[in-house]
Amino acid sequence: MITEITKAQLLAWRLGVLRDQNKATSTQISMAKRNNVDMALKIARESRQILGAMGISGEYSIMRHMMNLESVITYEGTHDIHLLITGMDITGENAFN
């Protein structure tokens, strides 16, 4: 988990540097949003599972956190759409239709 979080932070940091230089592109932002939300959601799901049945109870906040991320993976561009944007950027092929 810490490795994946660190990798995601590096991606966000690099994007921030590019933004400061006015060099960040929307496709790079797509890649970062898609990767980092997916990573956070997977970690939240894994954390919930580690807690077993307690993981779905209100006593622990992980389920609420996970549900928040289920929203984030849809808004500001869905996971699938960001994949299509990234794919189009690297291949030049439009696979939206």
Ligand SMILES: Cc1cc2nc3c(=O)[nH]c(=O)nc-3n(C[C@H](O)[C@H](O)[C@H](O)COP(=O)(O)OP(=O)(O)OC[C@H]3O[C@@H](n4cnc5c(N)ncnc54)[C@H](O)[C@@H]3O)c2cc1C
């Ligand atoms: C909590 C929350 C807050 C939101 N806040 C805002 C807001 O403030 N302002 C705003 O404008 N919107 C907001 N939205 C809306 C959000 O941007 C849309 O829900 C999102 O863009 C997906 O659109 P849709 O729901 O119409 O799904 P659809 O476009 O119907 O997509 C359904 C599914 O099909 C996939 N899909 C769609 N087209 C393709 C394709 N060509 N190829 C492959 N897969 C495809 C999508 O990835 C998705 O998984 C919010 C949504 C949520 C959940």
